[in-house]
Amino acid sequence: MPSEKFTYIESSAVPINIENVDTDQIIPARFLKATTRDGFGDNLFRDWRFDKNDQPKVDFVLNNEKYNGNILVAGKNFGSGSSREHAAWAIHDYGFKVVVSSFFADIFKNNALNNGVLPIQVSSEFLEIIFNEIEKDSDTSFTIDLGKQEITISTTGQKEVFEINSYKKECLLNGYDDIDYLLNIKDKIEVFEKRN
Amino acid sequence: MAGKTLFDKVWDAYVVDEIKDGPSVVYIDKHLIHEVTSPQAFAGIEKRGLKVFRPENTVATPDHNIPTIDQHLEIRDQLSRFQVNKLTENCDRHGITLYGLNHPFQGIVHVIGPELGITQPGMTMVCGDSHTSTHGAFGSVAFGIGTSEVEMVLATQCILQPKPKKMRINIEGKLSTGVSAKDIILYVISKISTSGGTGHFIEFAGSAIRGLSMEGRMTVCNMSIESGARGGLIAPDETTFEYIKGREFAPKGGDYDAAVEKWKKLKTDEDAVFDKEFNFDATDIEPMITYGTNPGMGAKIKDNIPHESEIEKSELNSYQKSLKYMGFQAGDKITGKPVDYVFVGSCTNGRIEDLRVVAEFVKGKKKAENITAWIVPGSKQVEKQAKQEGITEVLEEAGFKLRQPGCSACLAMNDDKIPEGKLAVATSNRNFEGRQGPGSRTMLASPLTAAAIAVTGTIVDPKTML
Ligand code: SF4
Numbered sequence: 268m269p270s271e272k273f274t275y276i277e278s279s280a281v282p283i284n285i286e287n288v289d290t291d292q293i294i295p296a297r298f299l300k301a302t303t304r305d306g307f308g309d310n311l312f313r314d315w316r317f318d319k320n321d322q323p324k325v326d327f328v329l330n331n332e333k334y335n336g337n338i339l340v341a342g343k344n345f346g347s348g349s350s351r352e353h354a355a356w357a358i359h360d361y362g363f364k365v366v367v368s369s370f371f372a373d374i375f376k377n378n379a380l381n382n383g384v385l386p387i388q389v390s391s392e393f394l395e396i397i398f399n400e401i402e403k404d405s406d407t408s409f410t411i412d413l414g415k416q417e418i419t420i421s422t423t424g425q426k427e428v429f430e431i432n433s434y435k436k437e438c439l440l441n442g443y444d445d446i447d448y449l450l451n452i453k454d455k456i457e458v459f460e461k462r463n
Numbered sequence: 464m465a466g467k468t469l470f471d472k473v474w475d476a477y478v479v480d481e482i483k484d485g486p487s488v489v490y491i492d493k494h495l496i497h498e499v500t501s502p503q504a505f506a507g508i509e510k511r512g513l514k515v516f517r518p519e520n521t522v523a524t525p526d527h528n529i530p531t532i533d534q535h536l537e538i539r540d541q542l543s544r545f546q547v548n549k550l551t552e553n554c555d556r557h558g559i560t561l562y563g564l565n566h567p568f569q570g571i572v573h574v575i576g577p578e579l580g581i582t583q584p585g586m587t588m589v590c591g592d593s594h595t596s597t598h599g600a601f602g603s604v605a606f607g608i609g610t611s612e613v614e615m616v617l618a619t620q621c622i623l624q625p626k627p628k629k630m631r632i633n634i635e636g637k638l639s640t641g642v643s644a645k646d647i648i649l650y651v652i653s654k655i656s657t658s659g660g661t662g663h664f665i666e667f668a669g670s671a672i673r674g675l676s677m678e679g680r681m682t683v684c685n686m687s688i689e690s691g692a693r694g695g696l697i698a699p700d701e702t703t704f705e706y707i708k709g710r711e712f713a714p715k716g717g718d719y720d721a722a723v724e725k726w727k728k729l730k731t732d733e734d735a736v737f738d739k740e741f742n743f744d745a746t747d748i749e750p751m752i753t754y755g756t757n758p759g760m761g762a763k764i765k766d767n768i769p770h771e772s773e774i775e776k777s778e779l780n781s782y783q784k785s786l787k788y789m790g791f792q793a794g795d796k797i798t799g800k801p802v803d804y805v806f807v808g809s810c811t812n813g814r815i816e817d818l819r820v821v822a823e824f825v826k827g828k829k830k831a832e833n834i835t836a837w838i839v840p841g842s843k844q845v846e847k848q849a850k851q852e853g854i855t856e857v858l859e860e861a862g863f864k865l866r867q868p869g870c871s872a873c874l875a876m877n878d879d880k881i882p883e884g885k886l887a888v889a890t891s892n893r894n895f896e897g898r899q900g901p902g903s904r905t906m907l908a909s910p911l912t913a914a915a916i917a918v919t920g921t922i923v924d925p926k927t928m929l
Contacts, residue, residue, distance in 0.1 A: 286777060287658075287781045289895045291874075291895040292895065292896060292897075295897060296527075296874040296876045297876060297901075299528070300528060300540075300542035300545075300546055300876070302503065302506070303502075304610075314896065314897050314901055319901060344657060348689075349592075349874075350607040351609075352500070355609070370658055370661065371661075373627075373662060373691070374593060377612065378610075433483075433485060434482045435485065435486075444611070445612075446611075446614060446618055448623065449618065450511075456479055456490065460620075
């Protein structure tokens, strides 16, 4: 999906301080019957967010007005389990542009990047600081500078540099996607096929 | 220069191009698709005005979202019917082979690939499903992808992927009676955690692995993804070549002999170096079961649920949340807990060998009153063979309900849901909150353990019943 260009973000964040959040929680399987990419945001974290009568669970963070913004902060090993890209679509559709964690599952990381959602891996110490700051003040804002590969806690000025390979960075900055790239090298692919 | 690992040998042979500081362009031999993760990919290429680049390299089957009863009738659930029909339309339009419902080759993607001989050593394979790692059991590089990547493969037969790191897990020694491939992998994940393999491809090696059947090897590679790994693989050997021989799409005659000669070279060089290596002793492995809500929360059935003090600090939140969800207490005895459902099936343990194990155990016995037991064969061919071998009859006499092939209660997209609050012992691969239906609770175990529990009605170590 060719996505919007991604450059600089300043926003408060929504904290989910739980490790190993799997994609079945992000979007339960019963919502995977759709044949388009749209509308998954309504069911993001469905079973943590709503009870069986579809009433919002008040103790879940997405139902707490205090927390908002387009950054999701989660415990380590976010996005494990099923490869369903619907998880990335749900996060994107809900309005998150960034997910911060100390560790991401591989397939989720690829899926997020392919949908213009930036997964930022920070150290576990920095993640703890972020959670603490949000706990102290839910309005704490963060800036994310993709060009400099930096995430900064605006209130304290603490920052950390994050990794992203330069190809993916270019893609995000320019709104390109992998298929455009592959289509451009089709002749190379055909040469490879003839050789093998 | 250091030698190459099996993974390097296969991967390197398929690199079409490399992007500086970026991913590699990898050519894909075989692409498997199903109804759930492909419709948006077809829509994507059509929006770009493209046709599928190499339709002959893709094979399709519906499995995730299909009913497991009355498969000869039209699907009742409207959304499911629409999604399955969409797969048929897309395959028709793009000239892709489809094994639809009621075709004798239909089944779970990862069951039919190997049983039809589509999966072969040294290949690159992908599918929009994380358990594509199953096919690594043949010495292929196989991994799960997202829908955008499915679209890439449809459009160009290639995928952009950073090269994973390499890990080897050696398991030496002889497994004791009652311990199976499923116990090996549950044990490994309990040791290395659900993120221990992240960023890596795992080669499983050692005498305990070499001693496994192909079905057992597939179970191990299948669940390698649950350690976070991109995939798992095992060097092909005589067991592999024997399994492939004579299958529908396997090379035949002289071609087969030539292929075997090539496949024999697919092994890690003596002097190859891995980024990480683990060694386990097969005699330490006992029948395993999970007690929490991720596959890494496994223990020996005869043990107790670990105490907080035994859990790493960084896992504490998820440990507490898990026990609360499961309704278990730290330090609880695992055996003796009453169970409501037993589910035997899925791409992890829904093969003929798994059904044989269950049938052998329950022959002449009856399931416990409190248990609802479902057996869901992994494919039409498994179903057929189970009938021919008399397995179906044995299972039905023991009170098991046999359903038709599909993913079924592994992910509960269809009606096969474990009701809220009920406890299921499942031979599948995921015990996440609500995985088998909203509010359902799942404990993962081997087919033998599941059979023993079906009979006793409570959690039991099958070793005590052999
Ligand atoms: S059986 Fe379960 S794990 Fe396997 S492909 Fe189906 S849904 Fe995925």
